[in-house]
Amino acid sequence: MTGDSILLLPVLLPLFAGIGIWFLKEEKQRNFIVFITIAVELALIFYVSAKGGTLTVWHVTSRLSFAYHIDGIAKYFAVIIGLIWLLAAIFSMEYMKHEHKPRRFFMFYVMSLSALISLCFSANMMTMYFSYELMTLLTFPLVIHTQEPQAVRAGMKYLGYSIFGAGLGLLGFFFLNTYCVTTEFAPGGTLNMALTEGNEPLLLFVFFFMAVGFGCKAGMFPLHAWLPTAHPVAPSPASAVLSGIITKGGVICIIRVTFYLFGADFIRGSWAQTALLVLSLSTIFMGSMLAYKEKLLKKRLAYSTVSQVSYVLFGLLLLHPVGFAGALLQVAFHAAAKNILFLSAGAIIYKKGCTLVTELRGIGKEMPVVMWCFTIASLSLIGIPPAGGFVSKWVLAQGALSSQFGVLAVVGISILMLSALLTAGYLLAIVTDAFFPGNSYDYAAMEKREPNYFMTVPLTILAVAVVFFGVFPKYLGNFIDTISGVIF
Amino acid sequence: MNEFATILPVIFPIIAGAALLPVKFRNRKQREFWVLTITILNTIFALYAVYFADAGVVTIFHFSEKLSLTFHIDGLSKVFATMVSVLWVITTVYAFEYMTHEGREDQFFAFFTMTYGVVLGVAFSGNFLTMYLFYEFLTLATLPLVMHAMDNKARHAGKTYILYMMFGAALAFIGFIFIYCYGDSIEFIYGGVLIPELIKGHERTLQVVFLVAFFGFGVKAAILPFYRWLPKASVAPTPVTALLHAVAVVKAGVFAIIRLIYFSFGTEYLMGTWVQNVILIAAAITIVFGSTLALRTPHIKRRFAYSTISNLSYIIFGAALMTPAGLTAGLLHMIYHALIKITLFFTAGAILYKTHREYLYEVEGFGRLMPITFISMALTGASLAGVPPFAGFHSKWALATAAVQSSNQVAYLGIVALIISAVLTALYIFYIVVRAYFPRKREYAAGYYDHVSDPNCYMTVPLIMLTVITILIGLFPSELLVVLEKVATGIM
Numbered sequence: 001m002t003g004d005s006i007l008l009l010p011v012l013l014p015l016f017a018g019i020g021i022w023f024l025k026e027e028k029q030r031n032f033i034v035f036i037t038i039a040v041e042l043a044l045i046f047y048v049s050a051k052g053g054t055l056t057v058w059h060v061t062s063r064l065s066f067a068y069h070i071d072g073i074a075k076y077f078a079v080i081i082g083l084i085w086l087l088a089a090i091f092s093m094e095y096m097k098h099e100h101k102p103r104r105f106f107m108f109y110v111m112s113l114s115a116l117i118s119l120c121f122s123a124n125m126m127t128m129y130f131s132y133e134l135m136t137l138l139t140f141p142l143v144i145h146t147q148e149p150q151a152v153r154a155g156m157k158y159l160g161y162s163i164f165g166a167g168l169g170l171l172g173f174f175f176l177n178t179y180c181v182t183t184e185f186a187p188g189g190t191l192n193m194a195l196t197e198g199n200e201p202l203l204l205f206v207f208f209f210m211a212v213g214f215g216c217k218a219g220m221f222p223l224h225a226w227l228p229t230a231h232p233v234a235p236s237p238a239s240a241v242l243s244g245i246i247t248k249g250g251v252i253c254i255i256r257v258t259f260y261l262f263g264a265d266f267i268r269g270s271w272a273q274t275a276l277l278v279l280s281l282s283t284i285f286m287g288s289m290l291a292y293k294e295k296l297l298k299k300r301l302a303y304s305t306v307s308q309v310s311y312v313l314f315g316l317l318l319l320h321p322v323g324f325a326g327a328l329l330q331v332a333f334h335a336a337a338k339n340i341l342f343l344s345a346g347a348i349i350y351k352k353g354c355t356l357v358t359e360l361r362g363i364g365k366e367m368p369v370v371m372w373c374f375t376i377a378s379l380s381l382i383g384i385p386p387a388g389g390f391v392s393k394w395v396l397a398q399g400a401l402s403s404q405f406g407v408l409a410v411v412g413i414s415i416l417m418l419s420a421l422l423t424a425g426y427l428l429a430i431v432t433d434a435f436f437p438g439n440s441y442d443y444a445a446m447e448k449r450e451p452n453y454f455m456t457v458p459l460t461i462l463a464v465a466v467v468f469f470g471v472f473p474k475y476l477g478n479f480i481d482t483i484s485g486v487i488f
Numbered sequence: 489m490n491e492f493a494t495i496l497p498v499i500f501p502i503i504a505g506a507a508l509l510p511v512k513f514r515n516r517k518q519r520e521f522w523v524l525t526i527t528i529l530n531t532i533f534a535l536y537a538v539y540f541a542d543a544g545v546v547t548i549f550h551f552s553e554k555l556s557l558t559f560h561i562d563g564l565s566k567v568f569a570t571m572v573s574v575l576w577v578i579t580t581v582y583a584f585e586y587m588t589h590e591g592r593e594d595q596f597f598a599f600f601t602m603t604y605g606v607v608l609g610v611a612f613s614g615n616f617l618t619m620y621l622f623y624e625f626l627t628l629a630t631l632p633l634v635m636h637a638m639d640n641k642a643r644h645a646g647k648t649y650i651l652y653m654m655f656g657a658a659l660a661f662i663g664f665i666f667i668y669c670y671g672d673s674i675e676f677i678y679g680g681v682l683i684p685e686l687i688k689g690h691e692r693t694l695q696v697v698f699l700v701a702f703f704g705f706g707v708k709a710a711i712l713p714f715y716r717w718l719p720k721a722s723v724a725p726t727p728v729t730a731l732l733h734a735v736a737v738v739k740a741g742v743f744a745i746i747r748l749i750y751f752s753f754g755t756e757y758l759m760g761t762w763v764q765n766v767i768l769i770a771a772a773i774t775i776v777f778g779s780t781l782a783l784r785t786p787h788i789k790r791r792f793a794y795s796t797i798s799n800l801s802y803i804i805f806g807a808a809l810m811t812p813a814g815l816t817a818g819l820l821h822m823i824y825h826a827l828i829k830i831t832l833f834f835t836a837g838a839i840l841y842k843t844h845r846e847y848l849y850e851v852e853g854f855g856r857l858m859p860i861t862f863i864s865m866a867l868t869g870a871s872l873a874g875v876p877p878f879a880g881f882h883s884k885w886a887l888a889t890a891a892v893q894s895s896n897q898v899a900y901l902g903i904v905a906l907i908i909s910a911v912l913t914a915l916y917i918f919y920i921v922v923r924a925y926f927p928r929k930r931e932y933a934a935g936y937y938d939h940v941s942d943p944n945c946y947m948t949v950p951l952i953m954l955t956v957i958t959i960l961i962g963l964f965p966s967e968l969l970v971v972l973e974k975v976a977t978g979i980m
Contacts, residue, residue, distance in 0.1 A: 060877060061966050064885070130876040137875070144922070147929050156919065163873075163914045167907040174888035174903055 004053035018111030069123030072483035094454035168213025189263020217250030236346025323399025362437035505602030560614030563980030585946030656707025663701020678978030680754015708741025726837030779912035817886035853927035869917035879962030
């Protein structure tokens with residue numbers, strides 16, 4: 001082990017704490033430990049982010065090693081993940097009262113964080129692939145938590161798609177292992193130019209399949225089908241982090257592959273870039289369309305994730321600093337907004353037991369705080385100022401225009417607009433019904449159902465964050481500029 | 489003296505096993521004592537012969553000038569023999585307990601011990617004739633083990649088994665004749681023995697012959713289309729399926745194929761020809777096919793048998809790349825798969841032994857009740873699926889890297905097969921584990937969980953040992969790789 005061994009701490013802490021949580025039978029005690037663990041984890045993330053550093057845990061063979069490294073991408077994602085993980089955990093403490101086996105839930109919930117942080121900090125291909133698989137395996141129990149036959153089937157689908165996606169990624173690693181100078185991530189790519197010459201078509205092919213493979217976790221067409229099946233069956237806090245955070249696991253991998261292994265210059269202008277842009281745009285449109293038609297609230301939100309995460313991929317694949325900035329902003333805002341939405345859906349299930357959109361009439365009167373947060377998140381997803389989504393979509397559109405893609409840029413922006421319209425259709429319809437139930441609504445049957453602070457506080461914090469960073473995007477923007485300054 | 493040391497581990501168990509046949513032991517303790525003594529002694533003999541004797545070529549008997557009974561321990565023999573002799577002891581201990589519920593242990597252990605010698609015979613063979621001889625013996629010695637239950641199902645499986653084996657050996661024999669005619673000797677020499685002047689004009693014929701011999705040996709390695717015997721043979725007692733049908737017998741097939749490619753025909757002659765493409769494709773198809781059928785099979789032991797079919801072709805794929813890197817990767821997978829699959833079969837055996845459940849939908853919720861069994865299954869399963877840093881990942885990594893470096897377009901196809909198979913592997917393994925740990929919500933019949941617990945230490949200790957070895961060897965593969973590289977380049 002060489003380097004700053006402190007980097008190992010944020011990876012191992014949740015792993016062992018998770019195992020420890022399994023033995024805590026008393027609810028209060030367990031909740032306390034979960035909170036402390038993730039809070040300490042968050043502090044550690046901040047600490048190592050400020051400190052930076054590299055660590056080689058051990059050399060498996062001469063070319064394969066486990067290594068961690070803190071760079072801009074690692075910091076950015078780790079902080080977002082840690083924050084949201086903490087808030088969703090607080091929410092779960094209340095929510096899991098009505099689900100069975102809360103011990104197992106929290107055990108895997110906390111352990112999954114370890115895989116995610118490991119993914120963020122990965123310094124080379126093998127570590128990333130390992131963390132990626134670990135993330136799938138550790139989140140799998142969250143998906144099948146209810147153990148209903150339907151959930152188990154969804155879980156297997158999740159497992160199959162994820163491992164296939166990871167397999168495509170691995171396929172690429174086999175080739176990169178030969179064609180790259182090292183398997184370590186380096187800004188600008190590590191392709192061995194002497195070997196690459198003459199093999200460009202092969203390598204572009206490989207890149208395409210890697211992006212599609214990792215795109216699986218991010219819900220990109222054609223490997224998106226697991227997402228609307230698996231996300232809704234999980235308990236709501238798990239759906240929230242699956243949709244908001246785990247999908248970003250795929251994004252991290254695509255960033256690493258695109259900018260840190262192949263390098264943007266190699267891919268720019270190739271057929272692979274065009275094909276992937278088209279795929280992401282079709283996913284944006286398709287996801288919104290399917291969400292619009294869906295009646296089950298959590299499933300609608302899952303389709304919305306399919307659409308929204310592809311905004312990120314679209315921005316990344318423009319291979320332009322502005323597009324990149326838009327993509328990373330979208331990562332943050334979508335993570336926050338989608339967590340609000342799923343957690344609100346969870347609060348509604350918890351308090352009222354409603355799962356269909358049609359049952360939500362007047363719910364704004366019953367749970368005002370929850371539904372206000374829901375509204376703010378909706379505005380963010382659509383892209384209406386002052387919510388954060390506006391900023392990210394604005395920058396994305398700017399990126400599309402400045403990337404000189406001609407027709408595709410124009411088509412892209414039109415699809416972004418169209419998708420925004422559809423998003424408004426499928427989210428604002430709920431909000432309208434919730435706050436303005438109309439005259440036929442039975443006001444007598446209405447009762448106060450506002451959940452307690454465990455649920456409302458995380459929601460409020462997230463909503464405030466969405467608005468705050470929407471109004472002052474430069475705090476995020478400046479940081480993103482330092483990242484893109486290195487890789488472009 | 490050293491000559492004798494080379495022959496001893498082959499002869500000793502055969503004689504001892506034959507001597508055990510008529511013996512009726514008074515009780516279990518006595519039998520265990522004798523069988524274990526013989527096995528451990530022979531493992532010591534074998535390891536001594538492999539690592540210390542260094543006798544070179546030992547010729548016992550000349551039939552004619554060119555034909556002889558010859559032993560020679562080279563690098564490849566060492567790898568195979570070490571693997572077999574270590575696993576044999578562990579399996580024997582496991583079998584002591586397991587066989588109590590199958591009955592007729594005297595006969596079982598007699599043949600089981602004999603097989604040990606025969607397998608080492610295959611490993612130590614110095615020329616084609618000797619290998620062919622022991623190869624046939626292997627079939628005969630294991631037949632009673634396959635048919636051990638002696639009910640109709642087992643006897644039918646036995647008949648299928650012997651039919652396939654004899655057929656395969658006959659095909660391989662054709663290859664032997666051509667090597668005899670066109671080679672300057674029948675000994676195994678790295679790089680092949682064919683004489684270039686003789687084969688001029690006959691390249692086509694020899695290529696076809698190679699293919700015939702390849703598929704002949706491929707029968708034992710269960711390559712498509714000759715795989716049917718293997719899932720059927722899973723009616724045999726679990727120690728047999730675990731050791732013979734995941735390690736010794738099937739890997740004797742792979743071993744023979746490696747001998748055929750690298751030591752008889754030679755890679756120089758085969759590389760880049762259409763024959764190489766054919767066997768690469770055959771291996772790739774078998775890889776995907778085996779995994780697919782495994783996923784579709786609810787019977788746990790048969791599921792693992794199909795998985796073996798798939799994994800054997802990983803090794804063949806590596807060997808068929810015909811580069812040192814490919815062979816290294818293949819050998820690495822041979823060792824990993826041996827450890828992993830034997831563990832998996834042991835877990836299936838443990839379930840069968842304790843609860844008589846054979847299908848994966850009958851084990852719902854067992855995970856918590858049989859912790860050692862299912863933790864072993866989960867860990868080795870993750871290895872098999874190739875989750876880093878577990879063992880299977882390195883072999884897959886090595887295989888695929890070798891395939892990329894061979895820059896053969898057909899080999900790229902094999903990489904795709906590896907990836908598809910990895911997904912299927914994860915699904916067919918984790919499906920059982922998931923069933924065991926996350927039972928579906930439904931009503932379970934009364935008595936569903938009766939007798940569900942880990943078996944005693946005869947079975948759990950081998951399981952734990954194998955799991956630990958599998959994990960360790962996955963974490964520290966570098967030393968192993970160095971040795972295998974030497975073997976694959978013919979230095980050792």
